Amino acid sequence: MSRTYTFVLASVLVASVAGASAHEFTRPASVVSAYAGTVAAQSDDLAARVKAALKADADLGSASEAVTVTAAGGVVTLEGTVPTVQIRARIAEFVMKQEGVTKVANKMKLAKK
Numbered sequence: 001m002s003r004t005y006t007f008v009l010a011s012v013l014v015a016s017v018a019g020a021s022a023h024e025f026t027r028p029a030s031v032v033s034a035y036a037g038t039v040a041a042q043s044d045d046l047a048a049r050v051k052a053a054l055k056a057d058a059d060l061g062s063a064s065e066a067v068t069v070t071a072a073g074g075v076v077t078l079e080g081t082v083p084t085v086q087i088r089a090r091i092a093e094f095v096m097k098q099e100g101v102t103k104v105a106n107k108m109k110l111a112k113k
Contacts, residue, residue, distance in 0.1 A: 019078045047071040053098055060094055063087045067108060069095075074102030081111050 047069045054064040067080040076095055082088045092106045 011012075043071040043073060046074070046076065050076055050095055050098050050101065053095065054091065058096065060087070060091055064091055067091060072098055075105060076101050076103070077105040077107060079107045080109070082108050083111050085110065 018029065050071070051064075051069040054067065054069070055061050057064075063082055067078055067082065070077045070079075076098075078092060078095060088106065088108050088110065091108065092104050095101060096104050
């Protein structure tokens with residue numbers, strides 16, 4: 001009897017601790033939603049800053065007009081059409097040097113001749 005009682009007591013204790021742990025790490029949906037909104041706003045801001053920097057650059061400004069810039073976290077995605085392989089590489093290198101950019105996903109394509 002004593003062994004059964006100890007086992008049941010231990011099982012109840014483990015279940016109650018596990019239940020408490022699960023509740024301690026649960027965040028309200030409003031907190032998660034607010035965080036997601038902040039990350040999205042920061043990503044939009046990063047994309048806008050990168051696009052503005054590209055347009056302002058004397059060498060890359062006109063070549064980057066057909067380039068779409070999006071960001072998710074610090075990852076910037078470049079899409080669109082550029083005239084040469086060299087311009088494609090220079091734009092990607094330029095973007096990688098911008099503050100807040102951690103990675104560049106270069107999806108730019110070359111213009112057909």
